[in-house]
Amino acid sequence: MSQPPRALTTDPFDDDKLREECGIFGVTGVAEAANFVALGLHALQHRGQEAGGIVTYEPNEGFNSARRFGLVRDNFTKQDVIGTLPGALAIGHVRYSTAGSKGHTQIRDVQPFFGEFSMGGAAIAHNGNITNADALRRELIERGSIFQSSSDSECIIHLMARSLQKTVPERMKDALRRVEGAFSVVAMTRTKLIGVRDPLGVRPLVLGRVGSDGWALSSETCGLDIIGAAFVREVEPGEMVVIENDTVVSHRPFEARKSRFCIFEHVYFSRPDSTLNGRSVYETRSAIGAELAKEAPVEADLVCPVPDSGTPAAIGYSQQSGIPYAMGIIRNQYMGRTFIEPTEQIRNMGVRLKLNVNRALIKGKRVILVDDSVVRGTTSRKIKEMVLDAGAAEVHFRIASPPTAWPCFYGVDTPQREKLLAATMSEEEMREHLGVDSLKFISLDGLYRAVGEANGRDANAPAYCDACFSGEYPVAPSDQIERGFLLKAAE
Numbered sequence: 001m002s003q004p005p006r007a008l009t010t011d012p013f014d015d016d017k018l019r020e021e022c023g024i025f026g027v028t029g030v031a032e033a034a035n036f037v038a039l040g041l042h043a044l045q046h047r048g049q050e051a052g053g054i055v056t057y058e059p060n061e062g063f064n065s066a067r068r069f070g071l072v073r074d075n076f077t078k079q080d081v082i083g084t085l086p087g088a089l090a091i092g093h094v095r096y097s098t099a100g101s102k103g104h105t106q107i108r109d110v111q112p113f114f115g116e117f118s119m120g121g122a123a124i125a126h127n128g129n130i131t132n133a134d135a136l137r138r139e140l141i142e143r144g145s146i147f148q149s150s151s152d153s154e155c156i157i158h159l160m161a162r163s164l165q166k167t168v169p170e171r172m173k174d175a176l177r178r179v180e181g182a183f184s185v186v187a188m189t190r191t192k193l194i195g196v197r198d199p200l201g202v203r204p205l206v207l208g209r210v211g212s213d214g215w216a217l218s219s220e221t222c223g224l225d226i227i228g229a230a231f232v233r234e235v236e237p238g239e240m241v242v243i244e245n246d247t248v249v250s251h252r253p254f255e256a257r258k259s260r261f262c263i264f265e266h267v268y269f270s271r272p273d274s275t276l277n278g279r280s281v282y283e284t285r286s287a288i289g290a291e292l293a294k295e296a297p298v299e300a301d302l303v304c305p306v307p308d309s310g311t312p313a314a315i316g317y318s319q320q321s322g323i324p325y326a327m328g329i330i331r332n333q334y335m336g337r338t339f340i341e342p343t344e345q346i347r348n349m350g351v352r353l354k355l356n357v358n359r360a361l362i363k364g365k366r367v368i369l370v371d372d373s374v375v376r377g378t379t380s381r382k383i384k385e386m387v388l389d390a391g392a393a394e395v396h397f398r399i400a401s402p403p404t405a406w407p408c409f410y411g412v413d414t415p416q417r418e419k420l421l422a423a424t425m426s427e428e429e430m431r432e433h434l435g436v437d438s439l440k441f442i443s444l445d446g447l448y449r450a451v452g453e454a455n456g457r458d459a460n461a462p463a464y465c466d467a468c469f470s471g472e473y474p475v476a477p478s479d480q481i482e483r484g485f486l487l488k489a490a491e
């Protein structure tokens with residue numbers, strides 16, 4: 001089917017954030033499963049706005065799929081799309097963009113991917129990034145595989161095709177044992193819904209109960225909430241769950257390892273109304289703000305969040321410090337979609353189109369601005385200018401994560417290392433560059449305390465992946481090393 005003209009759906013004014021690259025969702029045991037998946041993906045849209053896809057299975061119609069550029073609500077609410085996806089079993093995927101085709105996604109790169117095997121078809125949707133995908137792809141092509149996309153995730157389908165195992169779950173185990181890096185996967189056969197997390201559990205995946213007969217898998221609990229599913233538990237790091245005939249069977253395909261969940265999910269990626277490790281993300285972010293207030297106090301009149309992601313941390317900072325909280329900056333929620341293809345003139349207006357300062361509140365005040373992170377620093381500089389233009393007496397930045405000095409290779413879009421402000425400047429140099437009265441980041445230990453590790457970071461066995469702050473990669477990014485990336489010890 002031909003595609004409608006492609007709209008730019010990522011926010012064209014927001015290139016100064018790390019971006020989670022995918023959200024995944026699956027459901028079984030419910031009539032019109034595609035509708036449930038569309039809702040689940042809609043709730044996960046913050047994890048990827050570029051494109052989405054759904055695959056379903058219905059015994060008389062077989063497998064059906066639809067993949068589209070754009071937002072879920074613009075594609076998968078329409079009867080001419082959703083009506084072509086019958087069945088009680090479905091999986092779906094939303095993406096920003098994954099390895100291989102950043103910024104140039106083609107429809108063939110949009111997941112779920114589908115493979116026809118001797119024992120029947122299977123579809124998979126992957127969140128994360130395979131760090132040895134280049135080597136795997138080379139090997140698979142040499143052995144005759146014909147790739148359809150530029151996505152690292154397609155390697156999983158080809159590895160499954162080469163396995164000699166007799167069932168799809170066993171073939172998946174074979175395939176995923178060859179894969180390095182971060183992966184949460186939802187997959188389906190004609191009868192099974194399957195969920196897997198990599199041995200370190202870098203990316204999230206949760207299991208939910210839908211009514212009395214159905215099951216759902218979702219990147220985050222907010223995907224379960226929207227369809228009225230009850231949270232059952234997180235799929236554990238290194239676990240594969242196979243759901244069939246209302247039964248969930250747990251498998252352990254990998255050697256047991258200490259988990260290293262992405263600590264940035266707590267800081268920024270996950271929705272604040274989701275829960276991680278049994279605790280609301282909102283609560284954790286507020287605790288991060290409180291910790292930041294203890295570590296980096298400053299005399300001021302107001303604590304203001306950089307909306308929206310800085311809000312819970314700003315509330316925590318305000319409560320801990322006793323300095324009043326105020327919405328000194330207001331976000332125009334509809335900005336990204338209003339100017340689908342911004343002209344140069346509009347682009348130059350930059351952040352002003354998206355954020356506006358509440359002058360009456362700010363004028364003459366010493367303002368603490370709380371943000372989740374500083375990546376390139378371009379937006380932080382513009383926000384500081386706006387706040388000073390509005391008459392602020394002082395501007396102090398407080399950042400709810402440590403300096404982001406290293407790129408992520410586990411399914412998050414990060415600029416190259418030299419583009420990260422913290423990779424080339426000290427904290428004082430960054431303060432000068434941003435032109436603020438003070439700049440402080442939460443320490444890595446403080447962040448660990450705020451996410452529930454009372455003793456801070458255990459340097460010998462950290463409980464989380466924190467590579468973008470520490471430069472210590474829990475899985476060696478072998479493709480990147482081959483391309484010349486220098487690990488911390490080799491710098």
Ligand code: SF4
Pocket residue numbers: 202262263264265407408409410411412465466467468469
């Ligand atoms: S490098 Fe950073 S963003 Fe990437 S998985 Fe690790 S903690 Fe998360």
